[in-house]
Amino acid sequence: xxxxxxxxxxxxxxxxxxxxxxxxxxxxxxxxxxxxxxxxxxxxxxxxxxxxxxxxxxxxxxxxxxxxxxxxxxxxxxxxxxxxxxxxxxxxxxxxxxxxxxxxxxxxxxxxxxxxxxxxxxxxxxxxxxxxxxxxxxxxxxxxxxxxxxxxxxxxxxxxxxxxxxxxxxxxxxxxxxxxxxxxxxxxxxxxxxxxxxxxxxxxxxxxxxxxxxxxxxxxxxxxxxxxxxxxxxxxxxxxxxxxxxxxxxxxxxxxxxxxxxxxxxxxxxxxxxxxxxxxxxxxxxxxxxxxxxxxxxxxxxxxxxxxxxxxxxxxxxxxxxxxxxxxxxxxxxxxxxxxxxxxxxxxxxxxxxxxxxxxxxxxxxxxxxxxxxxxxxxxxxxxxxxxxxxxxxxxxxxxxxxxxxxxxxxxxxxxxxxxxxxxxxxxxxxxxxxxxxxxxxxxxxxxxxxx
Numbered sequence: 001x002x003x004x005x006x007x008x009x010x011x012x013x014x015x016x017x018x019x020x021x022x023x024x025x026x027x028x029x030x031x032x033x034x035x036x037x038x039x040x041x042x043x044x045x046x047x048x049x050x051x052x053x054x055x056x057x058x059x060x061x062x063x064x065x066x067x068x069x070x071x072x073x074x075x076x077x078x079x080x081x082x083x084x085x086x087x088x089x090x091x092x093x094x095x096x097x098x099x100x101x102x103x104x105x106x107x108x109x110x111x112x113x114x115x116x117x118x119x120x121x122x123x124x125x126x127x128x129x130x131x132x133x134x135x136x137x138x139x140x141x142x143x144x145x146x147x148x149x150x151x152x153x154x155x156x157x158x159x160x161x162x163x164x165x166x167x168x169x170x171x172x173x174x175x176x177x178x179x180x181x182x183x184x185x186x187x188x189x190x191x192x193x194x195x196x197x198x199x200x201x202x203x204x205x206x207x208x209x210x211x212x213x214x215x216x217x218x219x220x221x222x223x224x225x226x227x228x229x230x231x232x233x234x235x236x237x238x239x240x241x242x243x244x245x246x247x248x249x250x251x252x253x254x255x256x257x258x259x260x261x262x263x264x265x266x267x268x269x270x271x272x273x274x275x276x277x278x279x280x281x282x283x284x285x286x287x288x289x290x291x292x293x294x295x296x297x298x299x300x301x302x303x304x305x306x307x308x309x310x311x312x313x314x315x316x317x318x319x320x321x322x323x324x325x326x327x328x329x330x331x332x333x334x335x336x337x338x339x340x341x342x343x344x345x346x347x348x349x350x351x352x353x354x355x356x357x358x359x360x361x362x363x364x365x366x367x368x369x370x371x372x373x374x375x376x377x378x379x380x381x382x383x384x385x386x387x388x389x390x391x392x393x394x395x396x397x398x399x400x401x402x403x404x405x406x407x408x409x410x411x412x413x414x415x416x417x418x419x420x421x422x423x424x425x426x427x428x429x430x431x432x433x434x435x436x437x438x439x440x441x442x443x444x445x446x447x448x449x450x451x452x
Contacts (some may be wrong), residue, residue, distance in 0.1 A: 006050040006098030007119060013037060013105030014057030014076040019231040025059040026230070027105035028066055031239050032246070032267040033285045035066055036108035036229060044103070046112040047119075051096055053089040054105070054159070064209040081199030082175065083191045090185045099123070100184050102177045102202065106229045107241070110176065114221045118178040121217050128217040129183050129209035132156065133176040135223045143172035144203060146218055153216040156203035160196050171218070172204060174226035183209075200296065216293065250277075272308065281313075286320065296332075304336075307343075326358070341387065354378075355397065359385035365409065367392035 017026025027037040037054075044052060047439060052071035057079055058065050074088040080150055086102055090237040093100070099119050103110065109240045114133065132153055134146045145166050147155040155171060159164050179187070187205035195201060206216045229235050246265045254273035257263050264281045269283045272291035281295050284302025289295070293306055296313035303320025306312065311328040316330045321338030324330065328341040331348035339353040342360035347353060351364050357380070359363065368389050370381040381398035383389065387401050390409030401407060402419035411425035 005119075005123065006096070006179065007047050007101065008051035008053065008091075008093055008096055008098060009044045009047075009049050009101045009103055010086055011037070011040065011044075011052070011054045011071070011103045011105050012079075012082065012085045013063060014079055014085055014088075016057045016058045017106075017230070019158065020235075021232075025062045027108075029229075029235055031235070031244050032162075032265060034267040034294065036235075036238075037063070037105045037110040040103060040105060040110065041067075041070065043110060043115065047115060049101075050098060051093055052196050055085045055088050061402055080193070082202035083188055083204060085186050086202055087200075090188075093181055093185075096181050098181060100179055100181050102175075102179075102184075104175055104228065107109065107174070107226055108229070109227065109238070110225055114219070114225055114385070118176070118217050121219050121434070122178045122180065124217070126215055126217075127215040128152075129179065129187070129212075130206050130216040131178040132206060132218050133174045133178075134218050134220050134225065135174055135226050136170050136220070137172060137223045140167070140170055140172050144389070145169045146171045146173050148218055151217050151219075153181040153206055153209065153218050156206040158197075158203065158445075160197070160203060171220075172220070175202070175228075176226065177202065177205075178360035179205070184362070226435045266302075278314070303355070314448055353381075356381040356383065356395075358383045359387060361386040362389070363387075364389045364395065365391035371396045 015026065020026050021422045022065060028035040031039060053251060054071045055076050056071050056073050057076045058076060063339055072092045076085045076088045099122055101115055118131045122128060122185045132146055135180060136286045142159045144156065144158045145162055146153055147166060147169060148171060187208050190208050191204045193200050209216050224241060227238060229238050242296035243264060247260045247263060248272055251257055253271060255271045256273040256278060257277050257392050261281035263277050264282045266283045266285045266287065267284055270288045272289055274292045275289055276294045278297040280298045282300045286303040287301050289306045290308035292309045294311045299313035299316040301318040304318040304322035306324045307326040310324045311329045313332060315332045317335040320338045323340040325341060325343045326345045329346035330336060334347045334348055334351045337354040339356045341358045343361055345358045345362045345405050347364035350366045355378050356370045360384060362383050371394055372378050372381065381395045382396045382400040384401055384403035384405060386404050388406045390407055392410050393407050394412040396412060396414040399413055399414045402417050402421060404420045406422045407413055407417065407419045408422065408424035413423055415421040417443060
């Protein structure tokens with residue numbers, strides 16, 4: 001069942017994240033090239049929420065910049081517990097009469113379907129006051145416990161306040177909840193700090209609702225869906241889990257990964273069918289790969305659109321703004337940046353192409369560079385269709401090389417080359433017969449004399 005009631009999300013992100021030991025806010029540390037908070041917000045957005053409120057505290061300016069106006073911010077200061085944190089969202093939700101999801105910025109991979117299940121349970125015929133998201137970890141550790149009878153929650157208790165019998169329960173509180181806005185803030189107003197930590201616990205709204213004779217319900221999920229990230233080690237674990245899932249997804253979609261554990265994807269990497277990826281390939285954000293592409297070992301790709309049938313690497317670096325049309329080729333030790341290569345164009349080795357447009361069928365010889373930057377501004381190089389750029393050439397932008405033109409090896413080209421022209425820019429070769437022999441004789445005699 002999917003309800004039609006409006007949905008709001010309150011995301012808690014006010015913690016200091018001291019275990020990260022970082023100048024960057026904890027929830028902005030990236031997984032697969034995307035801040036963990038934005039992973040969560042993307043899942044929330046799939047529900048088309050009417051309101052999104054992020055509770056901030058430490059490094060609030062960083063969160064404001066990262067969210068870019070996509071959510072309202074509410075400040076928690078001082079920080080007096082999770083219940084107190086959620087209360088700070090009340091002002092932003094003034095007049096809102098719908099369902100509220102309570103989420104955590106450092107729990108980034110809650111599936112949209114799980115959030116929807118919580119909302120659906122909240123709208124069931126028995127009308128629970130609160131829905132709790134719970135899980136059963138392999139080791140319950142220090143998690144708060146959810147005491148139930150069927151799917152009804154009879155008690156919520158923090159580990160430090162639990163009895164031995166309650167600690168023996170394996171169903172644990174994820175911290176995520178759902179409640180109708182009118183119930184949520186009324187219950188929060190009655191929460192006290194009468195506990196070991198002297199904090200206002202969010203879980204107490206369940207106990208208060210139960211004491212009122214109202215029911216509260218539990219929805220369960222996989223432990224991986226609610227894994228929290230509080231340290232660099234947990235961040236690395238989350239990255240590894242995400243990458244493992246993405247690799248499986250890529251192979252199921254028709255890509256061949258020669259050594260899957262060595263391939264690293266970004267959150268938005270798109271692969272076509274019959275793509276072959278060799279070992280040690282890294283994808284940064286913004287990469288789209290067409291069908292029948294081969295990416296050879298030790299290549300680094302970000303911000304690139306790779307057309308069908310292209311070949312990349314080994315040891316290639318494609319930087320943002322790279323566009324390769326069908327069957328273009330970028331070989332070993334080639335770097336591109338804001339470069340557009342037409343159909344069948346190729347740069348096979350030892351080349352830098354920056355701020356360049358390369359026509360279809362053009363060949364870029366080894367050692368070629370586009371000299372695109374004068375220390376102040378960037379300039380364009382345009383190479384026409386079927387042009388041939390000889391090895392070790394420097395193309396000094398702005399410059400245009402015409403269709404079917406040839407640039408001789410070793411040339412430094414600073415003026416345009418017309419269609420079908422040859423441009424050779426070399427000093428006249430000087431030959432001195434026998435000079436090297438005479439030089440060697442002189443130097444050997446001098447060295448021998450010094451040894452006496």
